[in-house]
Amino acid sequence: MRIIAKEFNNPSNRLEFSWLPTEIKDNGGNVMFASYNLLDRGEFVRPSGNDLRKISWDGRFPGEARKEEPYLVSDWEAPEDCDDLLRQWASKRKKVKLTIENTNINKFTCYINNYSSTYTGGFGDIEYSIEWIAYKSLSVNVTKRSKTVKKQTKRAKKDYKTHIVKSGDTLWGIAAKYLGKGTRWKEIYKLNKSTIEKAAKAQGFKSSHNGHWIWPKTTLKLPKK
Structure with missing residues (x-):
């Protein structure tokens, strides 16, 4: 029977245990229960899958005075x-493959979970x-977060366009051009009454006679088509 541990990513970095332990413990990976205490709701437990398998033993690395002992199973x-080496593997969390011959522990991929040692006796x-x-x-x-699409508030479209009056223009002609019917000239006048009447007074007239006269460079708003 031999116990051999090899560093997972560097198999040449290995350790063969020359002094076999008297007992090896294997928990086999039993069902693990998690316990929770949710404040005032009290404690409850639930199965949380299988516990990780653990292999453990107590052993000895013999000193030089014992290097020729017949019970050593490998070179001293x-x-x-x-x-x-074991302290390095433990502190650096090195992944290791552990094999214990004549058992079902074969190339067991693992970490050192706990390790402690002490010098003892007169043999080193x-x-x-x-x-x-x-x-x-x-x-x-990884659940990708859905991107929050910002809704852009579209500006309310204006109900009208504009027309700058040119020489020879009439409200009837403008209505026919933009609104499809000359008879809708009254809508244009109603929408622009203050503008048209202001332009009339600027030209020295008392009124436009309800839009009968309009003057160049006057900007008129147009209702929806």
Whole structure:
């Protein structure tokens, strides 16, 4: 039986545990429950999917004085080097592939979730405790926000256009040209009465005789066609 850990993106960076632990714990990824307390609504729990699988054990990296012991299952490595590598993987959240021969733990992709170690005894050993937690890819569905379309308030269209009176123009002729009927001249006069009468007085007349006379350069508003 061997325990081998390889860095996921750099397999040459590996560690083979020469001293096997007496027990390995595997939670198998059980159903996980989440607990919530919503203020005055009290506490409730609900299943929130499967818990991540965790593998853990307590072990020992033997000191140099034990390097020739027959119970070592692989070549001896300095315990300080083993300890440093595991601490690097833990602190830098390195993804690792863990294999424990003769078990169903084969190329188990994981992170080091917890790791602690201490020097012990007179042989230069380092005792450690380690827990590995399964790597799980996270897929995030991004919902695009719909763009808020600003409604542009269109300016109210004017009900009329304008016509600048030229020499020879009459309200009848203007009505026929723009409104399709000369008989609508009264609408033009009504809409422009003050303007036409003001122009008449400017020309020295008392009135325009209800639009009978109009003068060049007078701007007239035109009703809808």
